[in-house]
Amino acid sequence: MGQILCATRGGEASIQTQDAAIAKAKETGDELVFLYIYDVEFLALAKYTLRSDVVSEELDKMARFLMVMASERAEKQGVQARYVIRQGKFDTELESAVKEEQAALVILGRPGEEEGRFVLEHLRELAAKLQEETGVPVCILPE
Amino acid sequence: MNQALQLKLPLSARRLTPYLGLVLIMGLWLTVAFRPSETATAAGRGVAGRVIDSQGEPVGDAELRLYVNDESEAVAETYSQPDGAYLLVLREDETVSSVRVEVERPHFETYTWIPGQAELEILLEDGSFVTHDVVLKRRIVASFWIIAAIFLGMLAVIATERLHNTLAALLAMVLIFAISQLGGSINPDLFVFTFEQALEHVDFEVIFLLLGMMIVIGVIEETGIFQWLAYQAYRLSRGKIWLLQIILMSITATASALLDNVTTMLLITPIILELALAAGIKPLSLVLPALLAANVGGLATLIGTPVNIMIGSFVGLSFNDFVLNLTPGVIAALVGLMIFVQLRYWKEYHTTGAGLSPALMKQLEENGRIRDVINLRKAGIVFGVVLVLFVLGEQFHLSPAISAIAGAVAMLLWVSPDIQDMMSVVDWTTLVFFIGLFIVVGAVQEVGLLALSADWIGRVVGENLLAALLAIVWMAALVSGMVDNIPFAAAMLPVVKFLTRTIPGAENHSLYYGLAIGADLGGNSSLIGSSANLVVAGITERAGYKITFRKFLHIGLPATAITTAIGCLWLIIHFM
Helix, strand or coil: CCEEEEECCCHHHHHHHHHHHHHHHHHHCCEEEEEEEECCHHHHHHCCCCCHHHHHHHHHHHHHHHHHHHHHHHHHCCCCEEEEEEECCHHHHHHHHHHHHCCCEEEEECCCHHHCHHHHHHHHHHHHHHHHHHCCCEEEECC | CCCCCCCCCCHHHHHHHHHHHHHHHHHHHHHHHCCCCCCCCCCCEEEEEEEEECCCCECCCCEEEEEECCCCCCCEEEECCCCCEEEEEECCCCCCCCEEEEEECCCECCEEECCCHHHHHHHHCCCCEEECCEEECECCCHHHHHHHHHHHHHHHHHHHCCCCHHHHHHHHHHHHHHHHHHHHHHCHHHCCCCHHHHHCCCCHHHHHHHHHHHHHHHHHCCCCHHHHHHHHHHHHHCCCHHHHHHHHHHHHHHHHHHCCHHHHHHHHHHHHHHHHHHHCCCCHHHHHHHHHHHHHHHHHCCCCCHHHHHHHHHHCCCHHHHHHHCHHHHHHHHHHHHHHHHHHCHHHHCCCCCCCCHHHHHHHHHHCCCCCHHHHHHHHHHHHHHHHHHHHHHHHCCCHHHHHHHHHHHHHHHHCCCHHHHHHHCCHHHHHHHHHHHHHHHHHHHCCHHHHHHHHHHHHHCCCHHHHHHHHHHHHHHHHCCCCHHHHHHHHHHHHHHHHHHCCCHHHCHHHHHHHHHHHHHHHCCHHHCHHHHHHHHHHHHCCCCCCHHHHHHHHHHHHHHHHHHHHHHHHHHHC
């Protein structure tokens, strides 16, 4: 039995991804791990120097809340899930998590319509690169 | 979990940087504050008066020379004081048959005055001084165009975010000094000001007030009070989302009025998101109104926004002046905003959510917990005392900057956070930005660009106070939605000063309050209008709820129109 690693956040698009990942885990019987990655790079937009440590703490708490929601969602559908929260650059942290969690399958969320097609193209490139680096299959759900 | 982002400087440099910044600022302030000034003796005879420009503004550092009997060498020389006052003293034994006064100052035409017969007779008597006000006419020279280009270039760079604000201001400042000092030695028409004269344009009261409040906020933000207040709002509302929204908006508005809207929203947005999910509604329907309210609330007090601090210091408006003349209008605008928001999100606010599981409730409660009760109590007491000092300070000639610094020191001594940690909380980048900005705007003032703008606006609005008020408010609101409101407000202050002096009825400072309303509320009109908007968008995106430019505009633009209109109405009712 392997692990399915599902990179997710909150929002409508993520809920659909979570449901797809839950369905996959139910189908394969694999353990489901929700992965939340965040960074504080957006603080540079503020034109002020802001305390990244204080902001990190709040984002971490928010992440926990969102991941508990995701885990409960999985539990309601009969799948046991746990979560991992990481801070840093998305590409780098995702690759590290895949290796550390020894994932057998990685699921990335299809961006919502608002994000635009460029985000989807970037995600496909990321998926291809991740698969090449780690040898772990990566799919973008829902299809 | 990876560690939080670390600065790349070595540890010793990181520790030293805040102290070096403090030393730099103190050094600059001392250079300006303790510049030796001329003291004149009233003995003897001579010429005294004021040097002013064609707008009636005092002109300091004008060189005045007194010649007698058609001689080529001056018998008395002096410089006008910052208030324009001058005194030229003749020696008692000087034999005088004719007198000539010449006045020179960069960016002005040379002025020559030859007293008439009656005035000459006064000068021949001992102990008599002839009074004569010198009115200098502006001269547009090469530096005018160069400085104007640098200033507009700086604004463009900041607006397009090609460079960080502070770097843009420092670059502009360095270019101005280079032109003035190096170019000025080759061609006098390129001279703008000396380094000491430049420093006189830096409003250190603003710098120290910001510094003090940054430390105060830095201590308070660690206590978890914002998050606790949001959680209490959830408990108090008992499932009524419309009530939750009203309470949240009141919290963010009040916090922004007393502290800082960016910090408020940074700390409260994550928990508001969670509250929305707990209530079963779209998070942005709670987050966006709270954000708009924060931007409005900041307008209410002297310390609510950097623009208010600048205006208050420039004009000499106290904390109480803002409370009496602006706060009621802000409250009215906030009520208007609440009504708008309730109507806009009526459907969301009247749905019933599924509620939270025990695990999520526990997580929510944990996230809304006060982290340090003892420090919060101490910080609350100190902050309360600071507010009292703001209110009563006017009676004792205690400037708000001193009250803020005293509060900051009390926090550091009594609450005892890590001193190096607290000094690193201070946003030195922003303080240096303000220093650079003040010098750049000072240069723009020196070369006459602001006087020209003031003249033009004055001709457009005439002596119509209402027209001037509406023009300033809506122009400021429009510009602030697109570019950083701080450089805009800094450049507008001398313009508003001129209009205040020339328009009948404007001495009540209504135009300054109008500038504050426009510059502050304009930030709500677009996503890029305010730093708080951008950081909130950053947080919500990380939760999977993206705030696009268009999405923000749909609510921000009408909210700005409503609140600015109400603010305007308040000023008209209150002052006219």
